[in-house]
Structure formats: C-alpha cells, structure tokens
Amino acid sequence: MSIDIKPDPTIEGYKSIFNNSMDAVLLTHPDGTIFYANSAAEKLFGYTQNELCKLGRSGIVDTNDPNLVIMLDERGREGRSRGELTFIKKDGSKFPGEISTNVFKDKNAIAYTFMIIRDITRRKNAEESLKESEERYHSLFKNNHAAMLLIDPDTGKIVDSNPAASSFYGYSREDLVKMNIKQINNLSDSNVYGEMQKSKTFKKNNFIFKHTLANGEIRDVDVYSGPIRVGGKNLLYSIIHDITHRRQMQNEIKDSLDESLRVQDELITLIENIVDEVWFTDAEGNIILANAAARKFQNKNKFEENLTLNKLISKSNVYDSDGSIRLDEGSPLLRALNGEILTNFDETVIFPRGEKQYRQVSSAPIKNEYNKIMGAVAVVRDITKQKKIEESLRISEERLRLAQIRGGVGVWDWNVVTNDLYFTPELEQLYGLDPGTIKTYDDWRMLTHPDDIEKVEEERDSKIANHQPFDLEFRILHDSGDTRWLSARGGAIYDTNGQVKRVLGINIDITNRKKAEEILNTTLIRFYKILSSMRASVLLVTANNNVEFVNQEFCDYFYLNEEPEYFMGYSSLEMTSVIKSAYRNPDEALRRIEEIVRNWKPVHGEEVLMRNGKSCLRDFVPLFIDGKLYGRLWLHLDITERKHTEEELNESNIKLKKEVNDHQITELKLEKMLNELKRSNKELEQFAYVSSHDLQEPLRMVALFTQLLERRYKGKLDDDADDYIKFIVEGAQRMKLLIDDLLSYSRVNTKPSEFNSIEMDKVLDNVLSNLQLTSEENSAEIDIQEPLPTIIGDESQMIHVFQNLIANGIKFNDKDSPKISVLAEQDEDGWIFSVSDNGIGIEPKYQAQIFEIFKRLHEKDKYPGTGIGLAICQKIIERHGGKIWIESKPGVGSIFYFNIPNQK
Structure with missing residues (x-):
C-alpha cells in the first residue's frame, strides 16, 4: 500500500539545495516511504529516483541491523536521530553508512522525514x-x-x-x-x-x-x-x-524565530549540523548563508560580516589538486554561477597564518522555474584530518624504520598457526644475515644458542599463557661466528577463543651492556675484597635501601654475633634497628643518621659516641657509577685509644704550661749550654772516631786469642769454661760490630766526602748489587721507580742510607716474599724519597724512638743488629739539609720518607 503525499511547496524550494549535496538526501514518510531522492542518492545506491521511491526504506536498509530499531525508537521519541546503519546497493553489496534523520511537519501537519546518508566505507x-x-x-x-x-x-x-x-x-x-x-x-x-x-x-x-x-x-x-x-x-x-558558543548561538536563533518558520528552522538546523561547509550565494555572488563549518573557515580567514564572493576567494591562497594556484575565475562557486556543476573537486587552501587545509568541493547553480540562475550552493568537506592520518601513518612507519636502524632494534612477527616468521631487514642485520633469510620459526631456533633456547621458550610460553607481555634475554650465534646477546620484548595476539594467533616483539642488541655488567661485577668483587680487608667497620647500602655488604669489623664493633653474610639483603631500617643499641644515645644517633641520609652530602671524620666509653670517627660517602646513584658507604673508625691518649696529652699540656714559666727562666742558661754542647759534640765526634779507630787493634787481639783459646781448650775444660769462652767470642764479635757502626756514625761529619752531582739510578744499582745475596736468600722483590732523579750530595752516604733502609725492609719482615718499593717525588724544595715494605711494622708509640742511637725494639737473637743504622741514616740526611720520618702500621708494613733539598 502506498500513501499519496503531496509535499509542501516550501519543501520543493529546498530540493535544489539537496540536489547539489555531496551526501545522499531522501525525503520520506516516517513509515519508510520514499518520495524524493537527490542525485547523490541515485549515485550512491545505483537506483533511479523512481526505483528508490518504489523500494522504500526496507529496500535499501539491512533490516537485520540491530541499530535500525534503536534509531527508529530514538527518532520516535526525540523527532530526530543520528547513527550508523548497514545499507544495500542495487548490485546487492552492503556498505556502512552514517545517517542523520529529522522529522518535521508542514503547515498541513503532515509529518515528513529528511534523511542524509553518507557512505563511510572509506x-x-x-x-x-x-x-x-x-x-x-x-x-x-x-x-x-x-x-x-x-x-x-x-x-x-x-x-x-x-x-x-x-x-x-x-x-x-x-x-x-x-x-x-x-x-x-x-x-x-x-x-x-x-x-x-x-x-x-x-x-x-x-x-x-x-x-x-x-x-x-x-x-x-x-x-x-x-x-x-x-x-x-x-x-x-x-x-x-x-560547542558552548555554538549552542548558545543556536539557542538564541531558535528563541528569536517565529513559530510560523519552524519548518525552515528545522531545515536550517539540519544544514547547521552538517559537518561539511555549506555556502549559499545570490546571483551577484554575495554570500547569504553559511553554516557553522563554513563560519569556522570564515573565522580562520578573519572575514568581516558582510562577505562577498570576490573577498572570499581573495583572502587565502587556493591551489587545485595538481598544485597550481587557483585563479579567481576558477572558484567552484564562480563556476556554479556560470552554470557549471562540480562534484568532489579537490583543492588546497593556505590560510593567512600559514595553516593548510585539504578540501573536497561540490558546487551547483540554483535555478528558478524559468531555469534562470538565482544563486549558487557549494558543499565543502574538510579532508585534512584524513590526509594527516595517512601522512602520519607514512611518517610513523618511516620513523620506526629509521629508529630500528639507528637504535639497533629489529621487529619480528610469528604466525603461530602457519609457523611463518617475519623479520624486518634491521633485525636480520642484527643476526648478520641478508634480508629474507629468516622465513620460519625453525630458522630462528637454529640461530639461537643451544644452552638458551629451552629456557627462552619456557619463559615466553608461560607469560603468553597468562596473557602477559614477556621480556627475555638470550644469546644468538651471529653469522660472523661471534656469540651476541639480545633482549626480546613482546606479546601475543589471541582469537575470540583465547587461542594464540600471532606473537610479535622486538629484539635489541645488548651485547655491550652484558660486557659492561660483567666488568662491573668483577670490579664489585674486587671492591668487596678491599672493604673486607679494611680495619674500619664498613656498611654498604644500595640506592633501594638494601644492605649489600658489611665486613667483620662492622659486626665486631656493633656487637653483632652473626656472620657478615647474615645481614646481606637487610633493609636500611632493619639494619638501623639492629645496631642502634651500640650507640651511647640511640635516639639521637638515629636522628643524626636520618639527617645525613636526607641531606645526601659527604660526611668525613664525624665523631660518634658509642656505649662502653668507646668513640669512633664516622664517614658517609654517596657512591655513583657512570653518573648514576649506586648507594651509600658508611665507615666507622675506632678512636677510643686515641681519645685516651688525647686526654693524657691534655693533662700533660696543662702541666707543661705550668712548667713553661719555669723553663723561661732557664732559656738563657740553655742557650749557653747549647753552645757548649755544640763544641762538646764536635769534640765527642772526634773522640768517638779516634776511640773507635784506636779500639780496633786491642779488640782484634782479644777476639783472636779468645778464638785460639776456644780451638785449643774447647772440651778439655769443664762446661762452664766452654760457655765462658763462647760468651767472650760472641761479645768480642758484637763489640766489633758496635765499634764499626760507631766509627761509621762518627765519620758522617768527621770524614765526609765533597758534595757532587749524583745519579740516583746508579746509587740504587750499587745498593741492589750489594744486597743481591740477601735478596735471593729471602725471595725479596725490590721495585725501583725509573728513572730516579739526579741530586747534589755525598754518593757513598746515599748508598749507605738506601742500603740500610732496604736491608731493614727485608730483615724485619715475616712474609714469605718481602716486597720493597723505592719511589721519588719532586716538590717545591727538592725531592722526597720513600722506601716502603710489607714487613712487621712499628707501633706508633715506638716510631719516634727508632732513630735514637743504639735503640733496639727487638731481642738481638730474633733480629740481629746494633740499633745504630737508622741513627746513621738520620745523621746523613740532616747533613744533606733534610729530615727523615716514618709511617707504619703493625702487621701491614712501613714507609720511610726522607727529603733532599735542592743544593747549589
């Protein structure tokens, strides 16, 4: 059954408008009867207007589309609807379309429906x-x-x-x-x-x-x-x-319109809401109507309110699809006023500020019943977004390709169903292969290190089974024969049943990172060994506040019974709670620790009071590796004994201050005595030389006849006599050594050689030659800095100094292989020489005594000698204008320093 509908004449006036629309426009009855279709609708569906009218809505809409019921219900409630439906063409093919519908009534209260349909397949x-x-x-x-x-x-x-x-x-x-x-x-x-x-x-x-x-x-x-x-x-x-402003404008326009123009208002609203620009001109080219989209274009060009067509086409640079600039007579609207019809005409507009817009224009003349052109209409679609999406996709693909090349990154795509595997050329380059070499998953397995393949597949499949991304590291067999490390990150794509269809991911070459990690681990191991051997207590906390290392000194100092390994992995808060009882004031100690960590600045030599009367010096050192924060190091050095010494020194100072006043009285006497001592010392040196020289002959006689007595009567007298003879022989030999050393001591100033230029390299060559047998017997290693400087001095005395210091380093040593090192460093006054050893060392309280004549720190049966060697060295160095001193730690070794100032 058909309904005889006679549209209102007003509607006829708009047919010419919709006839030139780029979208399909249908005028229908709410029941689906079609009584008008424009040329775009004929083109879209493949039917003529008469065929469309006969078919009705059900002939061009897929009635199984669930959206149809929703849209009809919405239109019935609100008088309009907008959405997407599936449409059917004459050839039976279906396509998705966007539809806007409006119900209105003419002056006879007959309901009509306007439908605007757009093919959205693209x-x-x-x-x-x-x-x-x-x-x-x-x-x-x-x-x-x-x-x-x-x-x-x-x-x-x-x-x-x-x-x-x-x-x-x-x-x-x-x-x-x-x-x-x-x-x-x-x-x-x-x-x-x-x-x-x-x-x-x-x-x-x-x-x-x-x-x-x-x-x-x-x-x-x-x-x-x-x-x-x-x-x-x-x-x-x-x-x-x-769209607040636009809605406000719509409301203002709607409120001002007379009810008699309601139908026209509906039509204008329909045009207003079309996303494309709609332009109407009169026969003279004056623009009489522009919808919201058109006004947006107008605003971009800063047009005034009264706009003529000539001004419209002169404000912007317009280019045809071939890139040539548009001449005034080429404007689609001007061409429409000349009777020409254009459909989907491409053009490009560049606005005054440089913004570019891509457009598709359809235009046509508006004629009256006498076929006279009364104006023109143009519908313009902004396709800039579509163009930009296409361009963005192209640029994105290109950027991704460049990023893969520069970043050493490759992409792969594995079809689990067919077992086909796609590698990008950049990924095959990581493997050292030509593009197109990898075709299947089995090809990849052949190139993966055999020790890693099962682990990689197990971890990957476990993540995929739980619908999680994976991040793996494994080795590959590079085409060059090298083994390289790769990182694999990716995930799976599943079908509707949750089955894996494809697995995609990227590979990154991490070989250099792995080598760096290996070097770092080796360095850390060495670092831990150094920390373990330190006498100070050491605590290392990582950047994530976990304990990474403590040494045994730390456990002992803080009264911890567990081994150091027990505390590895403790949080910083847990460690603090364990050690706080060791502080004299725990609450204040914890507050200070929090303050130090919060400020994150190095702290050196901060005194901390511990329980049981102990004290320590605390260091806080932030650690960085390659510019990145690694953690923080705490060092505690026990200074309890030093504090006691300082207190004793303070008491002594008080006594000394008291005695200073008394000493001032005697200064004049001391000065007089000093002059007398200098004269006496010179005489004593001469006396020592003469005495030691003159004692040589009688001592030789005593030693000789005692040895003869021993050879002739040993075993013939009683045991006591044998012991007495032995004591006399040993005493004579020791007396000879004392006299020889005393003679050497006196000769430093009484029988010196002239100062000359000395090549210290030759001096040390002589010393090493003299000590060759001793060095070999004790497996000593002597390291001499090369080259040594040339100085002004007494060569024989310099040989004596170095020979004595090196020999002491070998003698006073409990190591299987003594290690001696000789260095020289220049300063502003001359040269500073050092002789270091890894021997038994000397406690601080004895270090000042070792340069005194005949001063021994050990029994003569354990370490033989007269105790005059270092006194001779000191006297020689003082003769050269310098001084000699020592730095030593018991059990670690000693370093003897002496300086030789520049001589003229």
Whole structure:
C-alpha cells in the first residue's frame, strides 16, 4: 500500500539545495516511504529516483541491523536521530553508512522525514587501518590539538589524557587519570554507562554532553567516541570539542524565530549540523548563508560580516589538486554561477597564518522555474584530518624504520598457526644475515644458542599463557661466528577463543651492556675484597635501601654475633634497628643518621659516641657509577685509644704550661749550654772516631786469642769454661760490630766526602748489587721507580742510607716474599724519597724512638743488629739539609720518607 503525499511547496524550494549535496538526501514518510531522492542518492545506491521511491526504506536498509530499531525508537521519541546503519546497493553489496534523520511537519501537519546518508566505507577502512596500526605502534593522540581522553568502558575510569584535555578541563594529567568520566559528565551514572556501551559497540560515535570543568564551569561539548585497543586493553577514545558558543548561538536563533518558520528552522538546523561547509550565494555572488563549518573557515580567514564572493576567494591562497594556484575565475562557486556543476573537486587552501587545509568541493547553480540562475550552493568537506592520518601513518612507519636502524632494534612477527616468521631487514642485520633469510620459526631456533633456547621458550610460553607481555634475554650465534646477546620484548595476539594467533616483539642488541655488567661485577668483587680487608667497620647500602655488604669489623664493633653474610639483603631500617643499641644515645644517633641520609652530602671524620666509653670517627660517602646513584658507604673508625691518649696529652699540656714559666727562666742558661754542647759534640765526634779507630787493634787481639783459646781448650775444660769462652767470642764479635757502626756514625761529619752531582739510578744499582745475596736468600722483590732523579750530595752516604733502609725492609719482615718499593717525588724544595715494605711494622708509640742511637725494639737473637743504622741514616740526611720520618702500621708494613733539598 502506498500513501499519496503531496509535499509542501516550501519543501520543493529546498530540493535544489539537496540536489547539489555531496551526501545522499531522501525525503520520506516516517513509515519508510520514499518520495524524493537527490542525485547523490541515485549515485550512491545505483537506483533511479523512481526505483528508490518504489523500494522504500526496507529496500535499501539491512533490516537485520540491530541499530535500525534503536534509531527508529530514538527518532520516535526525540523527532530526530543520528547513527550508523548497514545499507544495500542495487548490485546487492552492503556498505556502512552514517545517517542523520529529522522529522518535521508542514503547515498541513503532515509529518515528513529528511534523511542524509553518507557512505563511510572509506572512513571505516581508515579506522580499521588505524586500529591495526595501534596494535603495532603507540597511539599518537597526545599530539592532537583537540582534547582527547582514553576511557575504560566497563568502569568509566580515565586511563589517559592528552595535553589539550588538561588545558580544557583545568586538571593536570595526573589528576585526570585518577578520575572517572562520571565526575565530569553531568548525566546520571547509568546514562553515562549506557552511552559508553553504545560507543563501545559502534552503535553511536557522536554525542552532545554537558561537562564540568575544574573551576565548576559547565560547558557543552561535542564528543566523538569509539573503541580502540591500547596496550592490549579495549578502551574508548573520546575527542571533545567545546560547542558552548555554538549552542548558545543556536539557542538564541531558535528563541528569536517565529513559530510560523519552524519548518525552515528545522531545515536550517539540519544544514547547521552538517559537518561539511555549506555556502549559499545570490546571483551577484554575495554570500547569504553559511553554516557553522563554513563560519569556522570564515573565522580562520578573519572575514568581516558582510562577505562577498570576490573577498572570499581573495583572502587565502587556493591551489587545485595538481598544485597550481587557483585563479579567481576558477572558484567552484564562480563556476556554479556560470552554470557549471562540480562534484568532489579537490583543492588546497593556505590560510593567512600559514595553516593548510585539504578540501573536497561540490558546487551547483540554483535555478528558478524559468531555469534562470538565482544563486549558487557549494558543499565543502574538510579532508585534512584524513590526509594527516595517512601522512602520519607514512611518517610513523618511516620513523620506526629509521629508529630500528639507528637504535639497533629489529621487529619480528610469528604466525603461530602457519609457523611463518617475519623479520624486518634491521633485525636480520642484527643476526648478520641478508634480508629474507629468516622465513620460519625453525630458522630462528637454529640461530639461537643451544644452552638458551629451552629456557627462552619456557619463559615466553608461560607469560603468553597468562596473557602477559614477556621480556627475555638470550644469546644468538651471529653469522660472523661471534656469540651476541639480545633482549626480546613482546606479546601475543589471541582469537575470540583465547587461542594464540600471532606473537610479535622486538629484539635489541645488548651485547655491550652484558660486557659492561660483567666488568662491573668483577670490579664489585674486587671492591668487596678491599672493604673486607679494611680495619674500619664498613656498611654498604644500595640506592633501594638494601644492605649489600658489611665486613667483620662492622659486626665486631656493633656487637653483632652473626656472620657478615647474615645481614646481606637487610633493609636500611632493619639494619638501623639492629645496631642502634651500640650507640651511647640511640635516639639521637638515629636522628643524626636520618639527617645525613636526607641531606645526601659527604660526611668525613664525624665523631660518634658509642656505649662502653668507646668513640669512633664516622664517614658517609654517596657512591655513583657512570653518573648514576649506586648507594651509600658508611665507615666507622675506632678512636677510643686515641681519645685516651688525647686526654693524657691534655693533662700533660696543662702541666707543661705550668712548667713553661719555669723553663723561661732557664732559656738563657740553655742557650749557653747549647753552645757548649755544640763544641762538646764536635769534640765527642772526634773522640768517638779516634776511640773507635784506636779500639780496633786491642779488640782484634782479644777476639783472636779468645778464638785460639776456644780451638785449643774447647772440651778439655769443664762446661762452664766452654760457655765462658763462647760468651767472650760472641761479645768480642758484637763489640766489633758496635765499634764499626760507631766509627761509621762518627765519620758522617768527621770524614765526609765533597758534595757532587749524583745519579740516583746508579746509587740504587750499587745498593741492589750489594744486597743481591740477601735478596735471593729471602725471595725479596725490590721495585725501583725509573728513572730516579739526579741530586747534589755525598754518593757513598746515599748508598749507605738506601742500603740500610732496604736491608731493614727485608730483615724485619715475616712474609714469605718481602716486597720493597723505592719511589721519588719532586716538590717545591727538592725531592722526597720513600722506601716502603710489607714487613712487621712499628707501633706508633715506638716510631719516634727508632732513630735514637743504639735503640733496639727487638731481642738481638730474633733480629740481629746494633740499633745504630737508622741513627746513621738520620745523621746523613740532616747533613744533606733534610729530615727523615716514618709511617707504619703493625702487621701491614712501613714507609720511610726522607727529603733532599735542592743544593747549589
């Protein structure tokens, strides 16, 4: 049954408008009867207008589309609807279309429906391409100038936002991702959820909402929303446009219109809401109507209110699709006024500020019943976004390719069903292969190190089974024969049944990082060995506040009974609670520790009071490796004994201050005595020389006849006589050594040689030659710095000094292999020489006594000698204008220093 509908004459007046629309336009009855279709509709469906009228709505719409019932219900309730349906062409093919419908009544109260239908196949394909691209590459929405949100459709939680959204809503991104869209949208919670489900299921992609900003202001927004998969999650994207001003304008226009123009208002509203630009001109080229999209174009060019066609085409640079600049007579609207019809004509516009817009224009003349041109109409579609998406995809692909090349990154794609494996050329280059070598998963297995393949597959498959991404490291057999390390990161794509279809990922060459880690581990082991051997207590805490190392000294000093390894892995708080009882004031000690860690500045030599009357010096050292924070090192050095010594010294100082006054009285006497001592000392030196020289002959006689007595009567007298003879022989021999050393001591000043230029390299050669037998017997290692300097001095005395110091380093040594080192360093006054050993060392309280004549620290049966050797060395160094001193630690070794000033 058909209904005889006679449209109102007013409607006829708009047929010419819709006839030139780029979209299909149908004038129908609410029951689906079609009584008018424009040329775009004929082209879209492949039917003539008469055929479309006979078919009706059911002939061109897929009635099984569930959206049809939803849209009809919405239109019945609200008088309009907008959404997507599946349409059928004459050849039977189906395509997705976007449809906008409006119900209105003419002056006779007859209901009509305008339908605007747009083929969105291309857009759907672009959306699908964009969706697939998102699975492989990161989303580009952050760079969009429009406000954009990513929303969880099941909960409404805001997952992400771009900078434009923060700018629009007045919240920071950190605040937005803590919020729910229900806190912004003014709809009820149930309605918000319902709208999200429509967007999630493609039933609706455009919404008009009221959103509340951070400052409490309520804005009207036009929201484009749809499903998107990001990071393996199904989310909704929302692109938000502020239309508050436009809605206000619409409301003002609507309120001012007379009820008699309601039908015309509906038509104008329909045109106003078309996303494409719509322009109308009169016969003279004056623009008489422009919709919202057209006015946006007008605003970009800063047009005045009264706009003529000539001004429109002169404000911007317009180019045809071939890139040539548009002449005035080439404007589609001008050509329409000349009777020409253009469809989907491509052009490019560059606005005054340099912004570029890509456009498709359809234009046609408006004629009256006498076929006279009364004006022109143009419909312009902005395809800039589509162009930019295509260009962005191309640029993204190119950037990804360049990033892979420069970053040593390769991408792979494994089809689990077919076992085909795709390697990008960049990835095959990491393996040292030619492009196209890898074709199957088995090819890859052959190139993976046999010791790693099973572990890699087990870890990867475990992650995939739990729908988790994987991050693995393994070795490959490079084509060059080398073994290299790769990192593999990726995940799986599953079908609707949860079965794995594909596994994708990237590989990064981490060989250099692995080598660096190996070097670092070796360095740390050496570092720990050094810390273990230190006499100070050591505690190393990593940057994540875990104990990495303590030595035995630390455990002993803080009264800990466990072995150092027991505390590895303790948190810093746990370790602090364990050791706090060792402090004299635990609460104050913990407060200071927290302060030091908070300030994060080095602390050196800070005195800390411990329980049981102990004291220590504390060091705090932040540690960095390659510029990155590694941890912090705490050192505690026990100074209890030193503190006691200082207290004793303080008491002595008080006594000394008291005695100073008395000493001042005797200073004059001392000065006189000093002069007398100098004269006496000179005489004594001469006497010592003469005495020691003159004693040589009688001593030889005593030694000789005692030895003869021993050879002749040994064993013939009683045991006591044998012992007495032995004591006399040994005493004579020791007396000879004392006299020889005393003679050497006296000769330093009484029989010196002239100062000359000395090559110290030759001096040490003589010393090593003299000590060769001693060195070999004791397996000594003597390291001499080369080259040594040339100085002014007494060569024989320098030989004596070095020979004595090196011989002492060998003699006073309990190691299997004594190690002696001789160094020289220049300062502003001359040269400082040092002789270091790894011997028994000397306690600090004895170090000042060793240079006294005949001063011995050990029994003569353990370490033979007269105790005059270092006194001779000191006298020689003082003759050369220098001084000699020692640094020593018991059990570690000693370093003897002496300086020789520059001589003229």
